[in-house]
Amino acid sequence: MKKRQLGTSDLMVSEVGLGCMSLGTDKEQAESIIDAALHDGINYFDTADLYDFGLNEEFVGAALKKKRKEIILATKAGNRWNDAKDGWTWDASKSYIKEAVKHSLKRLKTDYIDLYQLHGGTIEDNIDETIEAFEDLKKEGLIRYYGISSIRPNVIKQYLEKSSIVSVMMQYSLLDRRPEEWFSLLNDHGVSVIGRGPMAKGLLTDKWETKLNEKGYLSYSEEELRRLLPQVAAESGLTMTETAIQYCLKQQTVGTIVPGASKIEQVQANCRASEARPLSGEEFVALQALTKFDKYEGHRE
DSSP states (O other): OEEEEEETOOOOSBBBOOEGGGGOOOOHHHHHHHHHHTTTOEEEOOOOOGGGGGGHHHHHHHGEEEGGGGGGEEEEOEEETTTTTTOOOOOOOOOHHHHHHHHHHHHHSSSSSEEEEOOOOOOTSSSSHHHHHHHHHHHTTTTTEEEEOOOOHHHHHHHHHHHHOOOEEEEOBBBGGGGGGGGHHHHHHOOOOEEEEETTTTTTTGGGGOOOOOTBBTTTTTHHHHHHHHHHHHHHSEEEHHHHHHHTTOOTTTEEEEEEEHHHHHHHHHHOOOOOOOHHHHHHHHHHSSOOOOOOOOOOO
């Protein structure tokens, strides 16, 4: 699988990674999905301490331990579990992040994290203190690089101006083009997008008809989707899955996309789609003309 440089870092990540949140709580099943991803050329694995209250990190760490030097391992912090472990609160303080990383390292069975991400962020945070925490962890060798996972433009701007982030994780797909408004600014700062949700909850797969529901998707109504989705595949001449992945990869701001998978077959389909022919410029423009270019509401100051 082709690789791309993540921001200004020396991390070369597979164009399609694995978003590990959907692995589930069966260890054998989780490891089989990870093995399939490795087999098909995925080297970027993205988890978080919040997923299944740390169990996800444990599964990922166990499955990747023997391949540690061959893969790029990413996780996230900022959501603090309560004592009962049935809920969490937001905590972006320096003391908490430096505590959380130690627990993640233990669960992941590694002594360093390639990409450590703030799992959210608000403008009310003490952003300077949060950045200081990540910079300290870099100096200590516990992390190689850091980024944020955020859809709040005002938060993203602060980190672009003040920090050395190499990536911003954002939900991004042909049906959620909101991040495109910020691609130029991210390019100017040498920061890559990690695209989560590229399949739009299954609507941009070949099984899209089974994923429709009365709630629609974002600003699309069910009726709009029923009209639009057949046109999407027809416009590109590719399968729906190939179209979804190749649309995201057409954007050079995108370092990697991280579709989730709960089955081996989903990983394999995503990897095959990454090897499909790229969209032509004309196809890309036509797909954009078919879909909405919404903007994030609020959080823009």
